[in-house]
Amino acid sequence: MLIYYQNPENLKGVSQMSDARLGRTFFRNAIHGSRLYLLLAVLVTSLVATGYVWAQKTVTITVDDAVYNIKTTKSYVRDCLKQAGIELGPQDAVNLALDEKLTKGAKIEVYRGGPVTIKADGKTIAVVMAKATVEDAVKGAGIVLGDLDRTVPDRATGFKPGMEIRVIRVTEKIEYRESPIAYPVEKRADDTLEKGLTHVVQAGHNGMKREKVRVRYEDGQPINTVVEEEQTISPPQPEILVVGADDMVHTSRGTVRFSRVMEMEATAYLPTDG
CATH class of the missing domain: 3.10.20 (Ubiquitin-like (UB roll))
Known part of the structure; x- marks a missing residue:
């Protein structure tokens, strides 16, 4: 059996090398741990920010003739109104239930009672x-x-x-009415008749028409009438009037042209008239 003995000086060198390696390993582990903590911190911050953005909603509130667009993370209508500083009176009403969950783009309308x-x-x-x-x-x-x-x-x-x-209250009724058609007057010049004189050759007669009308009533009173159809029952007969066109007067002193005819009455008084 062989037994080897190490030189104490050699063992001291080995010990110093081991301490150096341990130091470097610890330093590397510390750096790695710091990076890991930093990465975790960034990840957590990112998740929190993402969750905040995801939870944030834009809501439109109409109240007191004004419109407000607000961003909120609130979940319910009641909390959103409270965040906006809008107080509800006992007679006021809201188009959405106060305990209704908010959705993106929700429109809240407050009605003052x-x-x-x-x-x-x-x-x-x-x-x-x-x-x-x-x-x-x-x-x-x-x-x-x-x-x-x-x-x-x-x-x-x-x-x-x-x-x-x-x-x-508004109502409309269809009514049928008969009404006269006024006769026209036709004038014809006659050179054989003195100017200013007229003569009726044919008497005029009114015609008759039937109308379909739409009458609009408001609270029982007629306010407007529109003729929708019109039918002639009998046409009117025109009046034919002969008008004198002769502007010459023949006298013992000759022929005189005149422009108009006037009817006049002459009177005379004597000195003996009382």
Whole structure:
């Protein structure tokens, strides 16, 4: 059996080399660990930022005649309104449920509530409500609007507390009417008749026509009539009038041309007339 003995000096060198290697290994491991921590930090930050961007939504809020576009990470309508600083009164209403989850591009409309007076069918109704338009307010009061009915203000006008709304009932009817056709007058010049004189050769007579008309009524009163069809029952007979064209007067002193004829009455007075 052979036993080898190491020189102590050699062992010392080996020990020094091992310490150096351990130092380099530790340094490399430390650098590697730092890089790993840095990478993890960047990854976490990126995930957080991505999650924030993904959770952020653009929402449109319409309230008090103003429109706001806001960015929010809130999940519910109630929280979004609170973030925007919009307070709801006990009579106000919102087009979406307050506990409804928000989606990207959501449109929130806040309707301010209050008293409103509606006049319809001879009655006056006073109610408290919150609606989007005049039409919504009228329907909310239990009043049915026909297709032709109109309101003042117009149906599409935005609702405001304290406003007065009038409902006008509109109907249309088809009616048939007979009416006269006025006869025309035809004038014919006659050189054998003195200028200024006329003579009726043919008497005129009115004709008759039948019309189909559409009549528009508002609250029972006719306001407009449109003739849709017209049929002549009997044509009118024109009046034929002969008009004198002779502007020459023949007298014992010769022929005189005149421009017009005037009828005059002459009177005379004597000194003895009382």
